[in-house]
Amino acid sequence: MNMMTKTNDLVLLQKVSAFLWAEADLLDAKDYDAWLALWLTEGFYTLPIGEGDDFDNQLNLCHDNDRMRRDRIQRFQQGFSISSAPPARTVRTVSRFVIESVEGDTVTVSSAEHVIEDKFGRQRVWAANMKHTLVASGDGFKIRTKVVRLLNSDGMLNSFSYLF
Amino acid sequence: MLHAYEKFSDLDALYSPDAKVATSMYENADLFNEEMERIFKRTWVWVAHDSELADKGSFKLSNVGLEPVIVVRDRKGDVNVLVNRCRHRAATVCEVKKGKTSSFQCPYHGWGYGLDGSLRGLPYPEQYGEDFDKGAHGLKKLRTESYNGMIFATFNDEVEPLVDFLGPEVRRYIDLFMKQGGGFPVKVLGEHQFTVPMNWKVQLENTTDAYHFPVVHKSFMQSLDGDAEEAFKFLDTGKGYVEDLGNGHSVMVMIPERIDLDENLDDPVEERFLPLVQELREEGYPEDQVKKIVRAVGGAGFNLNLFPNVSFSLAFFRVLTPINVERTDIRHIALGMDGGPAAANRMRMRLHEHFQGPMGFGSPDDAEVWERVQRGTKGGEDLPILVNRGLIDEHPGALGPRGHISAETGMRAAYKMWKRMMSL
Numbered sequence A: 001m002n003m004m005t006k007t008n009d010l011v012l013l014q015k016v017s018a019f020l021w022a023e024a025d026l027l028d029a030k031d032y033d034a035w036l037a038l039w040l041t042e043g044f045y046t047l048p049i050g051e052g053d054d055f056d057n058q059l060n061l062c063h064d065n066d067r068m069r070r071d072r073i074q075r076f077q078q079g080f081s082i083s084s085a086p087p088a089r090t091v092r093t094v095s096r097f098v099i100e101s102v103e104g105d106t107v108t109v110s111s112a113e114h115v116i117e118d119k120f121g122r123q124r125v126w127a128a129n130m131k132h133t134l135v136a137s138g139d140g141f142k143i144r145t146k147v148v149r150l151l152n153s154d155g156m157l158n159s160f161s162y163l164f
Numbered sequence B: 001m002l003h004a005y006e007k008f009s010d011l012d013a014l015y016s017p018d019a020k021v022a023t024s025m026y027e028n029a030d031l032f033n034e035e036m037e038r039i040f041k042r043t044w045v046w047v048a049h050d051s052e053l054a055d056k057g058s059f060k061l062s063n064v065g066l067e068p069v070i071v072v073r074d075r076k077g078d079v080n081v082l083v084n085r086c087r088h089r090a091a092t093v094c095e096v097k098k099g100k101t102s103s104f105q106c107p108y109h110g111w112g113y114g115l116d117g118s119l120r121g122l123p124y125p126e127q128y129g130e131d132f133d134k135g136a137h138g139l140k141k142l143r144t145e146s147y148n149g150m151i152f153a154t155f156n157d158e159v160e161p162l163v164d165f166l167g168p169e170v171r172r173y174i175d176l177f178m179k180q181g182g183g184f185p186v187k188v189l190g191e192h193q194f195t196v197p198m199n200w201k202v203q204l205e206n207t208t209d210a211y212h213f214p215v216v217h218k219s220f221m222q223s224l225d226g227d228a229e230e231a232f233k234f235l236d237t238g239k240g241y242v243e244d245l246g247n248g249h250s251v252m253v254m255i256p257e258r259i260d261l262d263e264n265l266d267d268p269v270e271e272r273f274l275p276l277v278q279e280l281r282e283e284g285y286p287e288d289q290v291k292k293i294v295r296a297v298g299g300a301g302f303n304l305n306l307f308p309n310v311s312f313s314l315a316f317f318r319v320l321t322p323i324n325v326e327r328t329d330i331r332h333i334a335l336g337m338d339g340g341p342a343a344a345n346r347m348r349m350r351l352h353e354h355f356q357g358p359m360g361f362g363s364p365d366d367a368e369v370w371e372r373v374q375r376g377t378k379g380g381e382d383l384p385i386l387v388n389r390g391l392i393d394e395h396p397g398a399l400g401p402r403g404h405i406s407a408e409t410g411m412r413a414a415y416k417m418w419k420r421m422m423s424l
């Protein structure tokens, strides 16, 4: 690997990190309209259960196409869902970025996410491995797929009033 | 035991003849321990569905009350329910949630058990002497019986046979519920699991509580298309009912036309199922089978609640496991068609994800209000919890009273059984 590609790799890593950090910031701020705008229409937002990756043919925690993402956000925003009025507040950290592949204008990046939620005076901690497929768009990216694997996805969870 | 019995001898003060529940029912830890002994140790508790144990050697971990058990199919094809505790010094012999095995080996000193729980071998047995009886050192085994794929176990060798505990009406509804296989056997597709800071009876009350649906699940209703939303407006149409089916069991019929999924097959198909109709036609399924499968995908038009831990709803089982007086684990087990079209099972799983589980549009709101009940009982210890709704126009059903769709008849059925079991 020559010096030039190394520099390019670092620039890409920096761009991707900046994008995922900005996404994390939107989710903590519950700025969901801005979050929806990050997506390609054909994209899927998936929280699988266990290790499987045939998401269409397995039971997941969620496996949202465009319509389900919008319905989910509407549910959060309309104020009729008691669990999200008010929702738990969250603070999250996203890190450990690894660029897994670059093909044409598509980047696959894995990362670690820690979310701490607070509601009813109690805090809960969640850890997940994430994988994003991002497609270059203008100065930044659009999300094609986002897969969030909670560490205990096949264990006893709680209900979530926010997104990972 | 005797001491605890005296403590709760005034059962009328806990559940009154005019259907009021004392606050301590949700928050007294001694009472909880008593319930675990008198109810969960003495009646039939659901542990698994047949399809979760497909082959010889298939097993899953489950619970009977507070006790962890292994449910396993042995070489003869029989299902055994075994307490997950080594007979040497108590280590669990299995910590894998489900899988397939030929035996259970304790990790501590290596005692090995067969799929029927029998002690097969142990390292260096000489030190126990000549007359050590292996036959008396198998894993503790529970009495196990099943009905239409539903496997139950009990610690109580005296209890009536499972079919009698269920009774004729429950068995009839179970048979009707299983028609959602659409001509195929019913199969477990996966499960959602979440724990809620609430007493187990708060969940027990909920499965036949139609009254909460339009309030708690308003945001779910809003995410449905026109005719699907209509289907869930069962409180407005007023056609349904709730019925006490005996032994603590009850049924809530939301959509009478969907009690028997083989009937009314010529009703118009809901809009949300039209893409599935198309897909099945393209796959070459004959028209009458398409109708049957598409009808079955929507699930049953009633909720059947069994005392004390399992219920049947739409196209899933709800299983509760009491953890302590203020904590209960919930499982929503998604059902599909074994060998049926993949498209139908995909639709089932998307429907399940839509409402159920930690990220569903329904369950999180249920969990929130259940927790609010538990939090609310911190105040006003002397105030009763009312389950007397709909007493005014109950009339006799097949085995017990039948009330308005929004009546609390099902809760009263459960509390009557609770009282009966707590008094024995």
Ligand code: FES
Residues within 6 Å of the ligand: B086, B087, B088, B089, B090, B091, B106, B107, B108, B109, B110, B111
């Ligand atoms: S505890 Fe199981 S072999 Fe000793």
Ligand SMILES: [Fe+2]
Residues within 6 Å of the ligand: B212, B213, B216, B217, B362, B366
């Ligand atoms: Fe509900």
